Amino acid sequence: MSGSATTLPPPHDRAAAERGLAQWEEETGAPAGSAERPLLAAIFGNSPYLAGLALREPETLMRLLAEGPDAAFGAALDLVVAPDPAASRAQLGEILRTAKRRAALAVAAADIAGLWPLERVTGALSAFADAALQAAVAQLLREAEARGEMRLRSGDDPARGSGLIVLGMGKLGARELNYSSDIDLVVLFEPEAGAYHGDNPLAFFVRIARDLVRLMEERTPGGYVFRTDLRLRPDPAATPLAVSVEAALTYYGALGQNWERAAMIKARPVAGDRAAGAAFLAELRPFVWRKNLDFAAIRDVHSIKRQIQAHRGGATIAVAGHNLKLGRGGIREIEFFAQVQQLIWGGRDPGLREPATLKALAALTRAGLVQERTRAELAEAYRFLRRIEHRLQMIDDRQTHTVPAEAEGLARLAAFAGFDSVAAFAAELTHHLGRVERHYAALFEEAPELGGPGSLVFTGVEDDPDTLATLRRMGFANPSGVAATVRGWHHGRPRATRSARAREILTELMPALLAAFARQKEPDQAFARFDAFLTHLPAGVPLFSLFQRNPALLDRVAAICGAAPLLADYLARHPPVLDGLLDGARPDRSVARPLGRLLAEARHLEEAMDVVRRVVHERAFLIGVATLEGTLDADRAGLARARLADAALKALLPRVARDFASRHGRIAGGGMAVVALGKLGGREMMAASDLDLIMLYEHAPGAETARGGSGRRLTPPEYFGRLAQQFVAAITAPTGEGKLYDVDMRLRPSGNKGPIAVQLAGFARYQAEEAWTWEHMALTRARVIAGPPALRRRAAEAIRAALARPRDAAKVREDAGSLRARIAKEIPPFSPWDVKYRPGGLLEAEFVCQVLQLIHAARTPSVLAGSTTASLRALAAAGALEAAEAARLERAARLFRAVQGVLRLTVGKPRSAEDIPAPVAEALCRAARAAGLRDAVDLHALGAQMQAAAREVRAAFNTHVADLGPVDAGPDA
Numbered sequence: 001m002s003g004s005a006t007t008l009p010p011p012h013d014r015a016a017a018e019r020g021l022a023q024w025e026e027e028t029g030a031p032a033g034s035a036e037r038p039l040l041a042a043i044f045g046n047s048p049y050l051a052g053l054a055l056r057e058p059e060t061l062m063r064l065l066a067e068g069p070d071a072a073f074g075a076a077l078d079l080v081v082a083p084d085p086a087a088s089r090a091q092l093g094e095i096l097r098t099a100k101r102r103a104a105l106a107v108a109a110a111d112i113a114g115l116w117p118l119e120r121v122t123g124a125l126s127a128f129a130d131a132a133l134q135a136a137v138a139q140l141l142r143e144a145e146a147r148g149e150m151r152l153r154s155g156d157d158p159a160r161g162s163g164l165i166v167l168g169m170g171k172l173g174a175r176e177l178n179y180s181s182d183i184d185l186v187v188l189f190e191p192e193a194g195a196y197h198g199d200n201p202l203a204f205f206v207r208i209a210r211d212l213v214r215l216m217e218e219r220t221p222g223g224y225v226f227r228t229d230l231r232l233r234p235d236p237a238a239t240p241l242a243v244s245v246e247a248a249l250t251y252y253g254a255l256g257q258n259w260e261r262a263a264m265i266k267a268r269p270v271a272g273d274r275a276a277g278a279a280f281l282a283e284l285r286p287f288v289w290r291k292n293l294d295f296a297a298i299r300d301v302h303s304i305k306r307q308i309q310a311h312r313g314g315a316t317i318a319v320a321g322h323n324l325k326l327g328r329g330g331i332r333e334i335e336f337f338a339q340v341q342q343l344i345w346g347g348r349d350p351g352l353r354e355p356a357t358l359k360a361l362a363a364l365t366r367a368g369l370v371q372e373r374t375r376a377e378l379a380e381a382y383r384f385l386r387r388i389e390h391r392l393q394m395i396d397d398r399q400t401h402t403v404p405a406e407a408e409g410l411a412r413l414a415a416f417a418g419f420d421s422v423a424a425f426a427a428e429l430t431h432h433l434g435r436v437e438r439h440y441a442a443l444f445e446e447a448p449e450l451g452g453p454g455s456l457v458f459t460g461v462e463d464d465p466d467t468l469a470t471l472r473r474m475g476f477a478n479p480s481g482v483a484a485t486v487r488g489w490h491h492g493r494p495r496a497t498r499s500a501r502a503r504e505i506l507t508e509l510m511p512a513l514l515a516a517f518a519r520q521k522e523p524d525q526a527f528a529r530f531d532a533f534l535t536h537l538p539a540g541v542p543l544f545s546l547f548q549r550n551p552a553l554l555d556r557v558a559a560i561c562g563a564a565p566l567l568a569d570y571l572a573r574h575p576p577v578l579d580g581l582l583d584g585a586r587p588d589r590s591v592a593r594p595l596g597r598l599l600a601e602a603r604h605l606e607e608a609m610d611v612v613r614r615v616v617h618e619r620a621f622l623i624g625v626a627t628l629e630g631t632l633d634a635d636r637a638g639l640a641r642a643r644l645a646d647a648a649l650k651a652l653l654p655r656v657a658r659d660f661a662s663r664h665g666r667i668a669g670g671g672m673a674v675v676a677l678g679k680l681g682g683r684e685m686m687a688a689s690d691l692d693l694i695m696l697y698e699h700a701p702g703a704e705t706a707r708g709g710s711g712r713r714l715t716p717p718e719y720f721g722r723l724a725q726q727f728v729a730a731i732t733a734p735t736g737e738g739k740l741y742d743v744d745m746r747l748r749p750s751g752n753k754g755p756i757a758v759q760l761a762g763f764a765r766y767q768a769e770e771a772w773t774w775e776h777m778a779l780t781r782a783r784v785i786a787g788p789p790a791l792r793r794r795a796a797e798a799i800r801a802a803l804a805r806p807r808d809a810a811k812v813r814e815d816a817g818s819l820r821a822r823i824a825k826e827i828p829p830f831s832p833w834d835v836k837y838r839p840g841g842l843l844e845a846e847f848v849c850q851v852l853q854l855i856h857a858a859r860t861p862s863v864l865a866g867s868t869t870a871s872l873r874a875l876a877a878a879g880a881l882e883a884a885e886a887a888r889l890e891r892a893a894r895l896f897r898a899v900q901g902v903l904r905l906t907v908g909k910p911r912s913a914e915d916i917p918a919p920v921a922e923a924l925c926r927a928a929r930a931a932g933l934r935d936a937v938d939l940h941a942l943g944a945q946m947q948a949a950a951r952e953v954r955a956a957f958n959t960h961v962a963d964l965g966p967v968d969a970g971p972d973a
Contacts, residue, residue, distance in 0.1 A: 011045020020044025069110035076102035163193030168270035329433030496540030520562025563919035588640035641685035669700025673787025767802035773815035817962025840950030
């Protein structure tokens with residue numbers, strides 16, 4: 001090597017060196033002699049930053065040249081160790097900045113000249129930081145006492161007994177501060193210390209922390225003291241700048257991660273009440289140093305670096321653009337090499353609990369855990385890399401670890417490091433990086449491969465640039481947001497990740513999990529929906545283990561989150577429904593028997609309500625997933641949802657009736673039946689469909705209730721009205737399992753003005769004498785789904801009689817046409833994708849069917865077939881509709897239901913095709929093909945087919961109901 005630690009580097013920029021020497025001689029009046037000239041030329045010709053300091057603080061450099069670096073640095077430190085107690089905060093700030101300039105110049109000159117070894121350089125920088133912090137803390141505490149907020153115990157040492165603890169972390173804590181380093185701090189407070197006398201200790205100590213940071217970081221023409229980072233405190237995104245000792249101990253005891261254990265190896269009190277800081281670290285010792293050999297930590301801590309550049313692949317060793325700290329073979333690998341083994345063995349051997357990296361390597365060697373040759377090579381590499389790091393930072397006082405990528409910057413660094421050529425520098429650098437890489441890889445050679453596309457590091461508190469690049473390559477548009485979310489998981493913000501085991505499994509699962517979401521068309525949105533799901537999950541270990549054993553399940557969940565926002569939201573609100581994806585059973589199978597068995601174990605109504613909700617949610621979710629995946633077409637899905645609702649209401653009604661009777665007695669010969677209309681009645685339910693219900697009751701003539709618990713008698717209308725209200729409440733009330741369904745009872749006689757439960761005889765009379773045509777149209781889809789068998793039968797007969805009476809065909813058509821026109825005015829379609837209300841849409845197809853049913857039911861009751869599909873076929877069989885026209889209407893209605901079904905599960909109400917993401921578009925086309933539209937290859941083709949179907953429906957409406965004109969020949973969907 002042509003350069004060494006004791007050889008002054010020649011000036012890279014000789015012209016700058018000559019200019020600097022001339023200015024030096026002019027300003028100091030002291031000519032640069034042969035002894036001083038090489039150091040001055042090295043400073044002026046290599047570092048614009050140090051050149052500026054040398055000209056601003058020439059006395060420091062002159063003292064160093066005359067008396068040595070210890071004297072020069074000591075003079076700078078003296079300014080900080082004993083500042084004037086009467087100085088104001090602003091005056092102290094200027095003192096600290098002046099001292100920082102002088103200390104930085106003295107340390108740099110001693111380093112460049114090879115007068116101090118690495119440990120003395122980093123130790124001096126750390127000692128100055130300690131003194132600056134302690135002086136700033138003393139100033140802030142004296143000000144607080146002057147305001148009457150504190151009562152200090154010692155004028156000479158304001159911090160003693162103050163309750164304020166400032167821990168130095170990272171390189172500051174280990175006394176390894178680099179030349180332009182941030183200082184990593186954790187600010188804690190002990191409210192029980194008694195020094196603070198206000199009512200809000202948290203707000204007070206947060207203000208102290210904020211003022212401390214401001215004192216350190218404030219930039220004036222005099223420079224700054226230190227950049228400060230408080231993000232190593234417990235869960236920094238969710239906690240204030242200052243954290244109470246109790247809160248910190250609670251966090252580390254419950255949620256502390258292995259990387260935080262590694263970080264705490266270097267922690268030490270640097271300012272504030274140091275005795276209290278030492279007591280805190282002593283109490284934290286069991287968290288950091290575990291008695292049992294902690295081999296489990298090796299995988300978790302190694303993931304920090306293994307996923308940065310895994311030794312089985314990833315980034316390669318380089319020179320130009322290589323990161324000396326985080327890059328392969330860099331400083332971080334040496335630190336981890338020591339820290340991981342300290343975590344494993346340090347619980348049993350206190351001699352290994354050494355914060356400084358070089359001392360830790362020596363301790364591991366003495367313990368027989370590291371070979372002497374390995375220690376020597378790592379120590380040599382560490383010293384070399386830290387020296388190059390310092391030169392890199394001295395050039396412009398930048399917190400950087402990256403070797404310049406451009407030729408000029410690389411040449412400057414090589415010269416400043418004392419090398420004759422870039423080639424010589426590159427050879428030495430790659431030599432040391434290669435050694436570090438080999439030793440680090442050997443330590444982790446048994447670690448399992450995480451796989452993945454590259455660096456995926458989510459430990460620590462800041463974004464890893466390589467991880468962001470990896471996430472961006474995977475397709476995430478906001479990689480920083482994804483990284484922050486994952487860090488939140490590791491901090492235990494979701495309840496599901498609060499156990500150490502859950503976080504360990506999650507670490508191993510992360511590459512596969514991110515890859516699954518990256519495969520979605522909109523990865524960021526899909527990932528955000530999964531985060532919402534995770535937030536509601538009560539525990540993570542079972543699910544994460546399940547994902548590990550069953551990658552296909554992870555893919556299905558990712559697909560749901562990617563393609564079906566509403567379904568994903570449903571999953572987030574009801575995480576247990578995920579269990580249903582595992583049993584492989586058909587989602588449209590009956591739930592009546594399993595529901596009955598579960599209800600038999602329910603001890604009271606609330607338990608029964610939760611059982612029904614749980615079963616319905618799980619099955620509805622499975623139906624939605626099957627619809628989305630194309631394994632269940634829209635009509636079969638509608639039938640399955642209707643059967644599910646039937647089973648739920650049939651099971652729930654008797655439980656509600658028994659509970660009600662236990663409090664209010666019974667009506668002699670009384671019973672209540674539930675009539676379903678609308679989508680439930682027609683067995684065409686969509687996701688999140690309301691239940692359109694009518695409650696009918698009967699009782700023995702002259703009957704009234706027995707006395708209930710209140711002692712008050714209820715008349716039959718009162719009794720069944722209240723029973724109906726309780727039944728609706730049981731369906732709609734939110735419980736721990738969520739809400740079962742929304743209920744709409746506006747189709748009952750007299751609508752919202754009528755009683756909630758109607759006597760059967762009154763219902764029949766109303767339908768015969770008062771009901772409007774639109775009410776009879778709605779009644780064509782009525783089904784009696786729950787209640788005593790005899791009452792159900794009589795109710796069905798009453799409905800059939802109401803529908804089968806002779807009608808004035810012209811009046812039916814006129815009323816239906818007027819209703820459609822009014823709906824068009826009051827509820828205009830939100831877009832062509834509003835398949836229900838668009839001109840020629842599903843509503844008009846249903847109107848055609850219902851109008852023809854009312855007109856022909858008296859002569860041919862078989863046309864009352866329930867669902868739209870069955871009714872159209874029955875109308876064709878009765879000759880009320882031509883077969884070809886019925887087939888066209890059936891095909892159009894099926895298409896519209898398929899589109900509506902997918903939109904209900906996904907985006908809801910898109911304004912245009914541009915509002916439909918690619919995965920939803922795929923699901924729409926898949927559903928349309930399942931509905932028989934084979935040409936639906938993309939949204940454009942699907943939109944055109946929807947427009948054609950709308951024209952056919954409108955033509956039928958114009959023929960059989962009322963002439964509303966053709967569908968506009970505007971743009972398709």
